[in-house]
Amino acid sequence: MSAAVELERISLSLGAFALRDISFALDSGDIFVILGPSGAGKSVLLETIAGFYPPKSGTIKIGGRDVTSAPPEARRIGFMFQDYALFPHLTVAQNVQFARPNGDPAHSRDLLARLGLAALANRHPANLSGGEKQRVALTRALAMNPALFLFDEPLSALDAPTRDALRAELKSLLRQLGLPAIYVTHDQAEALVLADKMAILRDGELLQVGTPAEIFNAPASEFVANFVGIETVLKGETLAVSDGDARVALGSCEIHAAASRATRRVLVCIRPEDVALSRAPGAGSGARNRFDARVVEVAALAHLFKITLDCGFPLVAYITKQTYLELGIAPGARLTASVEAADVHLIPQE
Amino acid sequence: MVAKALAPSRSLLLAFWLAGGVLLAFLLLPLLQMAASQTPARLARVAAMADVRAAIVLSLEAAFVTTLLAGLLGVPLAYLLARTTFPGKSIVEAVVDLPLAIPHTVVGIALLFVFGRTGGIGAAVNTLFGYQFWGTLGGVIIAMLFVSITYTVNAARVGFDAVDPRLEKVARTLGAGPWRVFTRVTVPLAWHGVLTGLTLTFARSISEFGAVIILTYYPMTAPVKIYDLFLQFGLDDSSAMAVLFLAVALALFILFRYLAYGRRAAPGGRV
Incomplete structure (x- = not known):
């Protein structure tokens, strides 16, 4: 047809x-x-x-x-x-x-x-x-x-x-x-x-x-x-790919992405709403990627808060007002940021 | 409740009304004075003169045909100027405005070169059809058209400019061909502009003297006849005919404006 x-x-x-x-x-x-x-x-x-x-x-x-x-x-x-x-x-x-x-x-x-x-x-x-x-x-x-x-x-x-x-x-x-x-x-x-x-x-x-x-x-x-609102887009270098898991170096850090193939040079994309923040290093989800993060900037959006973090690489998270208040977020605060490997998207370069 | 915007200061408005009042008096005083100095007997005597009535009727006829021609020839050009770009557009715009800048005696002389006895078109039409532009209604209309077409083109163009091109596009997608879109969407929406232009063209035509008298002294239009009466019989008769003619022209002008803008704005609506 x-x-x-x-x-x-x-x-x-x-x-x-x-x-x-x-x-x-x-x-x-x-x-x-x-x-x-x-x-x-x-x-x-x-x-x-x-x-x-x-x-x-x-x-x-x-x-x-x-x-x-x-x-x-x-x-x-x-x-x-x-x-x-x-x-x-x-x-x-x-x-x-x-x-x-x-x-x-x-x-x-x-x-x-x-x-x-x-x-x-x-x-x-x-x-x-x-x-x-x-x-x-x-x-x-x-x-x-x-x-x-x-x-x-x-x-x-x-x-x-x-x-x-x-x-x-x-x-x-x-x-x-x-x-x-x-x-x-x-x-x-x-x-x-x-x-x-x-x-x-x-x-x-x-x-x-x-x-x-x-x-x-x-x-x-x-x-x-x-254009579709992915706040974190960073240049990375693929270290290894095995069993649908890609290890990518972001500066001095390392991040896991669910991918079965990757070029050596990649762009690492993380949607801001896929970043979870917590106080305790061990708490929260069982996400593969956990980073020590320092709050750099806080901005109120229409319904959410935009938190700019420094994890050794810049990372942006959107969180609800409730989370914002619970975690007592302010510039300089130390937090743990976690991202599921499935939510890390790699764009191949060359 | 709608709040009023800050009004301009009283002293400013007062000063401007003074200036405007002087202007209005300047415009109305001569006309009113002329009208007031007529006697009913004199008006009746002049109105009874056959050649006076013939001249007024001729003026109306000629201005009416001129307005029709202005619509047929001027509205398409107005649309082109509003909707398209083409090389030399600014030259075309200047040509459209040109009649406003030429003394009307010059217009009459220039028209003689083309429509006169030895003029290219004048001679050819005379040979082919036996029609002459001298001593005929045709000559009057040509002179009127030259000096008044600018108003139709420019006002209709403003009207077309104000029509959202998306309305024409959407009409096309709804199944209407270009001619139907023009007659059913564009012209009805630009109608005020077109009618304003035609009204001004009519008014300008009916008041034309210089170009007409040079191209064709006979048959006499009202302004030419008034001039003729002035030379032959002086101010009394000529001013009486002037008042009669003004009354007719003004009545028509008000009627047109009424048609164009409706009850609310007549006779002084926005142009």
Whole structure:
């Protein structure tokens, strides 16, 4: 069976910017999140898929049909812009009807009713809440019977509580619809919540494609590691590998990683939430890696505390407020930091 | 409750209202004085003159056709200027603004070179179709169009600039081709700008004198007829016709603004 959406080696030049060899495939119902910093080319990629930029080379298939040279209006794409780009001069019902100009208006009303919008049919977009706009935009796109949804950071202008609520609603709606969706964002939280599959985009290039677990826990490059919030990324040298255990020298220290292969030079990645802190040297988990640590810096984050440690190498840990208070952490305090070998990820160098 | 932003100081506002008041008096006083010095009998006598009425009707006709042409030719250019970049764009923008900087007598003379008896287009159209741009409505319209098209292009462009391109893009993805997007999304959203431009073009056309009188003295538009009355009969008759013409033009101007901005803003809405 062919994929619901397939990009094969899409390249494009746009002034100084270029998309290079973008390839991926989605199954029906997949939510694919493309995560990248601003300027990475996220919007250009979406607008290329939608048909606003002709690629220099490569093919785009939607529903098994090659649409590489089809105009936007022939691609059956539900494009969700930031703030949803509802037509301000039309009512909700007219917005939906726009997508099916020759269709029966009663069908548009049914569609609105299905998404709980019947009461809003005669309102103008200016008088809708964020959640209502999202549902109207989805309804409008559904009226055209889309084969694919594209989301261009639709929630990035909203405050955090609204964003969380709309994201959850969006996810459940997409689940019900069972259509493939591509969602671009610079917000890693968005990727974690929404993605079945995700990719990291930088300078017009997909650096890594995988499940969120793969990308967040096993980044393939230093850029990806930094971008998905791995605070500790250090150069190390592999000493020995045996039985799925790699011993890696970090300066004068040694760390164990669960790995069956490793190049001589590696980057050692440790997610901050995988570091456990304790007072007593012997207490805590049976982790393979234990280090004497001195607290260098303490910073409060939104929900956690970020503790920068010196273990002979720099190490960053996120801990809860409760742990922070229990351990009485302050700069200069001496602690034991432990990390499971399975939580130490190695990126091969050369 | 919405808190009010800090208001500018009273003395500043007072000084500015004084300056603004002087300006408003300067604008209104001559017109009001002229209107007040008419007698009903004189207005009725001038209004009964057939050539006066014909001149006013001609002015309206010509300005109306000019406005239509300005819409057909100016709105597409406005869209191109708002939505695309191309080599020489700043030159095109300068050309669009050019009529504002040329004395209207010069416009009339320049138009004679092209649309006059010996002008390239003037002679060709005369030979091929037997139509002349001198002594006809066509000549009046050409003169009006030259001096008033700038307003339509520039105001419509401001209107198009204000339309979010994402609305046009989303319309395309919803299955609408480029022409449907333009007529159903872009133009309705840019309508205020377009209508403002057309209103200004109409107003500018109806008030044009210099270019018209050089290109085609006959048939007489209202401003030309007023000038003619002034030369022949002096201030009394010419000012009476001026007041009649002003009343008609002003009524139309207010009507257009009402259409463009609705009840709330008419007649003084934002341009």
